[in-house]
Amino acid sequence: MHKPSVKETSMKPILPAPHEQDHNAPPVNPLPVSVVLLALAIFGVEIVMSAADMGLxxxxxxxxxxxAAIEDYGFYQPLMAWMMETHVLRWDYLARFVTYPFIHGTFTHALFVLVFLxxxxxxxxxxxADWAVLLVFFGASVVGALVYGATFDTRVMLDGGYPGAYGLVGALAFILWAWL
Known part of the structure; x- marks a missing residue:
């Protein structure tokens, strides 16, 4: 009787045999609708900004x-400080908490945010669920802006989707922790 060696039992083919492949599998892994919408919004804004930068x-x-977009839609700490001092909430200032993740300083900045997202x-x-993914992204963006505004007394605008993307990293860490 032949006893298989360790090498014979531990060596498995990386790809399935040709007759076992799913020929109806999508060429790209399916993405949740919420992620596609966020990515399209970020990518769309960046395409316009990059085309404008190149003079197209x-x-x-x-x-x-x-x-101009960063000035109009980026998070600006002095505006938050003004709202806290005067106890006046302006909708155009509050909107910046959820608009700044879509405006990026450079094409590379947006590209890396898209990769993470x-x-x-x-x-x-x-x-x-899709609504929960959006809640995590925008919740992390709002909390990121609040912490930035409370921590730094700065005139440097906050822009880009990293806080929202890192919120998704945190959500993934929580999911993995909960499954352990």
């Missing part, structure tokens, strides 16, 4: 669109 749209005035969003979205 908007003419000479478009060179300042990115900075798509990777972490897919994993979190497989467990949580």
């Amino acid at each position: 749209i908007g003419g000479p005035a478009a060179a300042g669109w990115r900075l 798509l990777a972490m969003g897919k994993l979190v979205g497989e467990v949580l």
Whole structure:
């Protein structure tokens, strides 16, 4: 009787045999709708900003669109301080808590946010509902802006989707911890 060696039993093919492959499998892993919508919003804004930076749209005035968008939609700590001092809540100032994640300083900045968003969003979205993924992304963005505003007395604008993406990293860590 032949006894299989350790090498024979531990060596498994990396890919399934050709007759075992699923020919109806999608070419790209399916993503949750909420993650696709967030990624499209970030990507859409970045395409417009990059095209304007390169002079493809908007003419000479478009060179300042990115900075104008950061000034108009980025989180600005002095505005938060003003609302806290005067006890006046302005909707255009409050909107900045959820608009700043869609405006990025550079194409590379947006690209890395998209990588984190798509990777972490897919994993979190497989467990949580779409509304919960959006809640985590925007909740982390709001908390990130509040902490930034409370910690730093600065005139530097906060922009970019990293706080929301890191919120998804935290959600994934919680999911993995809960499964242990």
